[in-house]
Every structure is written in C-alpha cells, then in structure tokens.
Amino acid sequence: MAEMSVRLVAVEREVWSGQATFVFARTTIGEIGVLPHHLPMLAELTEGEMVRIDATEGDVVHAAVHGGFISVTEEGVSILAESAELRDEIDVEQARVDLQSDDEELRLKARARLHAAGHEA
Structure with missing residues (x-):
C-alpha cells in the first residue's frame, strides 16, 4: 500500500509525525482528502476543526486544530496549525x-x- 510522510506541527511543538495512507482536513475552500501522490497544493485550514490522519500502522489520529495551513508536496503532507491537540490530550x-x-x-x-x-x- 502506498504511503506518505505526514507532519502535524503547532506553533509550540510537533504534535505528530509519521507515515500515513490518508489525511482528511477542512479548508476554507472545502473538505479535502489527501492520498499518496496527491498533486501539490496549499490551503488554509478552517478555524476550529478536526484533522484525521490514517497512519500506516492502522492507527487513526484525530487532532483538533485551530488556524493554519495544509501543504501537500512530493515529500508529503505538512499541517501547520496555530494550535493542535491529539484526541488523548483533550x-x-x-x-x-x-x-x-x-x-x-x-x-x-x-x-x-x-x-x-x-x-x-
């Protein structure tokens, strides 16, 4: 199965990083799902929403994010948020x-x- 590198970073820390098969986010232009080999893009995240990352180990990572951007490049996906919390930290x-x-x-x-x-x- 194809995978991609994903990093979820808040202003104060790296919240999560690893390999994933899918990323879901809500942006100011709509909901997006990112699979490996997605075309490069940059979008502003919707304020006060959730991001879902399907990790390759089978774990599903849910994180509350506030503000920021999602960037998709050939190297992977970067989610850069003003603040972010993982499900088990909430x-x-x-x-x-x-x-x-x-x-x-x-x-x-x-x-x-x-x-x-x-x-x-």
Whole structure:
C-alpha cells in the first residue's frame, strides 16, 4: 500500500509525525482528502476543526486544530496549525465548559476539541 510522510506541527511543538495512507482536513475552500501522490497544493485550514490522519500502522489520529495551513508536496503532507491537540490530550470536560463561553474563538476551539475527542458539541 502506498504511503506518505505526514507532519502535524503547532506553533509550540510537533504534535505528530509519521507515515500515513490518508489525511482528511477542512479548508476554507472545502473538505479535502489527501492520498499518496496527491498533486501539490496549499490551503488554509478552517478555524476550529478536526484533522484525521490514517497512519500506516492502522492507527487513526484525530487532532483538533485551530488556524493554519495544509501543504501537500512530493515529500508529503505538512499541517501547520496555530494550535493542535491529539484526541488523548483533550480535556473533554473543560472543552464542554469552554463551549459555553462568550468568547467565539474559545467556542470554536472547544467544538473542534470535542469533535476530535469523539464527542459532539
């Protein structure tokens, strides 16, 4: 099976990197699915959404991302986010509290965190 190199990087750290067979993201121009050998592209990620990476080992990586870009090149896929959290790092209870905030940006992040954690907002 074909695979590609994928890196998910937030401002403060590298969140995940490895080999994958598929990447799903929501961009400002629509939802995209990236398979190995995808044509090169650059797109802005939608604020407060989730990215899914199907790793070659069979694991599925879910991450809440806020802001940033997805870049597809011959070398692989880079997801460059302002902030990102993996599913197992998300505090679901805090995200539910944040969902009730008056701060729209905090609500967007909370919705993405709940979605990535497998909980509906």
